[in-house]
Amino acid sequence: MRLVLASASPSRRMILEAAGVEPVTHPADVDEEAIQASLAGAPPADVVAALAAAKAEVVAPSYPSDVVVGCDSMLLLDGQLQGKPHTVEATVERWRAQAGKTAELLTGHCIIHGEQRVVETRRTTVSFAEASENDIAAYARSGEPLECAGAFTLEALGGWFIDRIEGDPSSVIGLSLPLLRRALYGFGLDASSFWTR
Template sequence: MTTFVLASASPARLGVLRAAGVEPVVRVSGVDEDALTAALGDSPSPDDVVVSLARAKAAAVQSEFDDAVIVGCDSMLSIDGTLQGKPHTVDVARRRWATMAGRSGELLTGHAVLRIVGGETVAVAAACSATTVHFAEPSTEDLESYLASGEPLEVAGAFTLDGLGGWFVDRIEGDPSSVIGIGLPLVRRLLNEVGVSMVDVWSAGK
């Protein structure tokens, strides 16, 4: 039975997989996202950034497994041509919402799937999904309450779709699971590329 591994600490990604019938083994990659992004050079495309980070996260934990399929993901919000990851502080999140409110951005999620057999990587598939997110204009009181909750500080783009931030998303165009952090339709296609079916995945979770 192939082990399904999620190379992410994200509870949102774990929740999406569990709701979709998968109980993955969770391994946190510990990848230095800022250092890796800087190493990509002066002008990598937004897609290249998130896919490279997803690949690095999956690769970082592959040595722990002999027979597994490993999924790595990375999400960022692209607005005004600038990629926004996790704000980490209230001040940064507040500035980002000043830019986002009443506007639209592209939530980009890079996905990488590694197939490990006998401790060796035998197949890799990776791609990026993009979803347009249309943001509301929260009142100052509502925004300050949201920032004080701590939720937007450790998520890409300083918002969530499946939590408190969902109140401030007017609509999306694309895959909602990708906005949450792991796009099920894209992961299914990538799994097929490395020779893993949904029957295999569901069986691994039982």
């Protein structure tokens, strides 16, 4: 039995590899904007859970005997969900808006094993530093935050600009190991059975 990651995220893969798992990577092709539009007005936690579920459900039929994990992360800042900024300019604007503030990083998870599934959203509070304009510009130009929810990483250059988190650190990086462990136990599986070292 294998663990299949329905994502191209290097951060999610890194979490699993550091935890002893060599996942099968099968990025899901879903229309995230259409899903979000269909859920206009829904609670933010439901939106990220629906995105995660869509990804896992697209990939799961190809792996009927394995465990498929779909995730999606967004930052809830001032009541608005923020996804990936994609450009240097958008990253600078995001950081100007979030520097010195506290926000919630929401990570939706959908874990499927056969007919069994767990869908849950983890919330982690993130306190952003009062980063200087020069550092914001340099961080944006580095390219690192362009494809990251909330325009930041915790585990690399972005770590300079995160003053505090309250909650599950692995969830902020993109995949909650505690949630995954509990899901596996609920399926009657052991986490250690997926370890490759």
